[in-house]
Amino acid sequence: MNHIISVLVENKAGVLAKISGLFSRRGFNIGSLAVGPTDDEKISRITLEVNAEEHSIEQIIKQLYKLINVIKIQELDPSNIVERELVLIKVSADSKTRPEILEIVSVFRANIVDVAKKTLMIEITGNSKKVKALEDLLRPFGILELVRTGKIACTRGGKY
Amino acid sequence: MAKITGAQMIIKCLKEEGVEVIFGYPGGKVIPLYDALFDSDIRHILVRHEQGAAHAADGYARVTGKTGVCIATSGPGATNLVTGIANAHMDSIPIVAITGQVGTAQIGTDAFQEADITGIAAPVTKHNYLVKDVKELPRVIKEAFRIASTGRPGPVLIDIPVDITTDLIDENFKLDISLPGYKPTLKGNLKQVRMAAKKIAESKKPVIFAGGGVISSGASDILRKFVKIAKIPVITSLLGMGSFPENNELSLSMAGMHGTKYANLAFTEADLIIAVGVRFDDRVTGKLSEFAPEADIIHIDIDPAEIGKNVKVLIPVVGDAKIVLTDLENEYRKYIEKKGIPDRKEWLSRIKKLKEDYPLKYDRSSNKVKPAYVVEKIYELTKGDAIICTEVGQNQMWAAQFYKFTKPRTLVSSGGLGTMGFGLPAAIGAKIGRPDKTVIDIAGDGSIQMVSQELSTAVTNKINIKIMLLNNGYLGMVRQWQEFFFKKRYSQTCIYNCVDFVKLVEAYGGVGFRVKKKEEVEGAIKKALEINNLVLVDFWIDREENVYPMVAPGSPISEMLESEMLEGV
Numbered sequence: 001m002n003h004i005i006s007v008l009v010e011n012k013a014g015v016l017a018k019i020s021g022l023f024s025r026r027g028f029n030i031g032s033l034a035v036g037p038t039d040d041e042k043i044s045r046i047t048l049e050v051n052a053e054e055h056s057i058e059q060i061i062k063q064l065y066k067l068i069n070v071i072k073i074q075e076l077d078p079s080n081i082v083e084r085e086l087v088l089i090k091v092s093a094d095s096k097t098r099p100e101i102l103e104i105v106s107v108f109r110a111n112i113v114d115v116a117k118k119t120l121m122i123e124i125t126g127n128s129k130k131v132k133a134l135e136d137l138l139r140p141f142g143i144l145e146l147v148r149t150g151k152i153a154c155t156r157g158g159k160y
Numbered sequence: 161m162a163k164i165t166g167a168q169m170i171i172k173c174l175k176e177e178g179v180e181v182i183f184g185y186p187g188g189k190v191i192p193l194y195d196a197l198f199d200s201d202i203r204h205i206l207v208r209h210e211q212g213a214a215h216a217a218d219g220y221a222r223v224t225g226k227t228g229v230c231i232a233t234s235g236p237g238a239t240n241l242v243t244g245i246a247n248a249h250m251d252s253i254p255i256v257a258i259t260g261q262v263g264t265a266q267i268g269t270d271a272f273q274e275a276d277i278t279g280i281a282a283p284v285t286k287h288n289y290l291v292k293d294v295k296e297l298p299r300v301i302k303e304a305f306r307i308a309s310t311g312r313p314g315p316v317l318i319d320i321p322v323d324i325t326t327d328l329i330d331e332n333f334k335l336d337i338s339l340p341g342y343k344p345t346l347k348g349n350l351k352q353v354r355m356a357a358k359k360i361a362e363s364k365k366p367v368i369f370a371g372g373g374v375i376s377s378g379a380s381d382i383l384r385k386f387v388k389i390a391k392i393p394v395i396t397s398l399l400g401m402g403s404f405p406e407n408n409e410l411s412l413s414m415a416g417m418h419g420t421k422y423a424n425l426a427f428t429e430a431d432l433i434i435a436v437g438v439r440f441d442d443r444v445t446g447k448l449s450e451f452a453p454e455a456d457i458i459h460i461d462i463d464p465a466e467i468g469k470n471v472k473v474l475i476p477v478v479g480d481a482k483i484v485l486t487d488l489e490n491e492y493r494k495y496i497e498k499k500g501i502p503d504r505k506e507w508l509s510r511i512k513k514l515k516e517d518y519p520l521k522y523d524r525s526s527n528k529v530k531p532a533y534v535v536e537k538i539y540e541l542t543k544g545d546a547i548i549c550t551e552v553g554q555n556q557m558w559a560a561q562f563y564k565f566t567k568p569r570t571l572v573s574s575g576g577l578g579t580m581g582f583g584l585p586a587a588i589g590a591k592i593g594r595p596d597k598t599v600i601d602i603a604g605d606g607s608i609q610m611v612s613q614e615l616s617t618a619v620t621n622k623i624n625i626k627i628m629l630l631n632n633g634y635l636g637m638v639r640q641w642q643e644f645f646f647k648k649r650y651s652q653t654c655i656y657n658c659v660d661f662v663k664l665v666e667a668y669g670g671v672g673f674r675v676k677k678k679e680e681v682e683g684a685i686k687k688a689l690e691i692n693n694l695v696l697v698d699f700w701i702d703r704e705e706n707v708y709p710m711v712a713p714g715s716p717i718s719e720m721l722e723s724e725m726l727e728g729v
């Protein structure tokens with residue numbers, strides 16, 4: 001099962017290495033990873049997506065807490081969060097296919113961020129489902145490159 | 161304000177932490193640090209290999225309860241510390257390891273004697289630091305000692321580039337420690353403690369399982385007090401030995417692979433295990449799915465990650481063993497005052513019977529030098545008052561089985577990592593920490609050869625430890641497994657007569673003698689204890705003596721192999 005874990009850490013050199021090292025040595029894979037400072041520049045947030053059993057996820061959270069630079073850990077409830085990832089897709093496009101691609105892009109409220117003779121670059125933000133749907137629709141045109149950020153997520157409402 | 165160097169600042173900070181002794185080995189990148197140390201009254205013990213420094217700091221920490229300190233240079237010096245650091249990490253021993261590093265400008269260039277020691281040591285340290293500014297030194301050193309010695313103790317490494325040690329800093333410069341993510345829970349949740357007290361009072365067949373956490377938190381006295389009113393038998397892990405006196409009728413000694421059969425059977429029959437400061441290691445539980453099938457588990461530990469890691473826990477209590485046991489004793493007393501003292505006569509007589517039926521044994525009538533006999537004699541002649549260090553393997557198990565530990569911090573043994581070569585340097589550290597005590601290393605001929613150069617450290621520093629070498633010319637524990645499980649194919653385990661240990665210790669300036677006859681054992685131990693020098697007694701023990709009883713790997717702990725089954729003795 002997929003779990004999204006949000007980890008607040010001290011914004012110091014080597015902290016990310018300690019966290020990723022912990023995952024690998026305890027035998028867990030990180031599905032996706034996003035890191036950046038919070039509104040307090042001394043604190044960073046690491047958002048991790050991990051595929052693991054319930055018991056394992058409990059153990060991994062406890063082990064993460066043992067890292068001195070980890071301040072707080074939250075496992076996010078997927079039914080009560082806004083999750084986003086950002087993807088850039090470079091797709092083959094000529095004068096014939098371009099209008100069709102533009103139409104798909106507009107339905108998804110994605111953006112064209114670069115136009116060239118034979119390619120289009122599309123930027124899409126959304127949850128994994130939406131991104132996957134667009135990706136599937138664009139695949140027949142020929143995806144040349146696809147770059148994605150790690151997933152980030154925030155709980156809805158007043159709980160934080 | 162007067163300026164001092166980073167190196168001088170390190171020494172100043174170590175003094176402030178109350179450091180009296182450092183175990184170390186100099187090298188290029190720590191010359192400025194050793195130069196500052198030259199003017200200090202902190203004692204420095206020069207080891208002969210950095211691994212010895214880490215083990216000695218570990219041994220010192222185990223017997224004193226203080227934080228041990230070791231120093232090594234960059235690169236190979238630092239990597240040589242790693243085994244010792246990993247050993248301390250597995251057994252939750254507080255040490256601070258300071259390593260030199262190449263200059264900040266050279267880091268990452270594969271410079272001479274550069275190693276990414278913070279990266280290498282990360283999995284085996286509680287925390288580590290790479291200091292990049294001289295102004296960080298006072299804060300980092302303070303934090304390192306705080307982290308190493310509090311919560312679940314463990315090793316902390318501080319990597320210090322050489323230019324940081326020569327940079328100047330105001331003598332009185334200070335930065336507050338900042339550990340926003342580090343708040344160990346000391347006081348157990350009182351509601352949980354009350355639930356535990358009730359559960360214990362209602363239990364018909366409880367056992368206490370005491371581990372290293374009881375010793376490191378100083379909870380032995382309160383444990384004894386609790387047992388006195390609650391009348392519950394006590395099983396210990398290897399690291400928990402000494403937390404409860406083994407000569408008490410309620411002591412069941414050590415459980416597990418080479419534990420007593422009565423401890424293992426008590427686990428198997430118990431309806432409640434009160435586990436304190438243990439982590440249910442596989443050497444204790446045997447086949448996990450059949451471990452203590454009847455028992456509910458109350459688990460008291462300072463590390464929440466240990467609770468529920470290996471066994472299912474009914475009542476978890478996160479907190480310091482001493483504080484939680486104090487509350488538990490109090491709550492239990494209140495409970496039984498109201499509801500009456502539980503009747504456990506049946507269970508206690510069952511325990512007594514188990515102890516009578518399955519004592520530890522060896523062939524006492526044999527004329528050969530039996531290792532168990534040697535250990536029993538050591539116990540007798542030291543009146544159980546020595547600090548016993550062990551190597552790893554058969555020697556360690558014989559020491560654990562046949563020496564009766566009655567006080568905390570008297571057994572110094574590598575539990576989790578099982579590090580051969582731990583005993584000698586750990587004994588050196590232990591003797592420095594407790595010069596008033598007789599310190600004995602019960603050694604094996606395999607293990608001690610991994611660190612025999614430390615004989616020099618002991619002799620030159622007049623550290624008069626006594627090495628009781630149980631010499632069987634084998635890597636005995638592996639040989640035992642080969643005998644049982646690999647059709648006696650003794651692949652690479654025979655090291656018979658490969659060195660004259662008496663001459664070896666004499667070469668270093670110590671005293672050695674050899675014992676080949678049973679009747680010489682007692683006299684030899686007496687003599688060793690009297691001589692005011694390092695002494696090694698080379699006991700030529702019965703070569704193929706095995707450690708019994710034994711739980712075969714993968715078996716439940718209730719099924720123990722005994723000498724009768726395998727050898728007909």
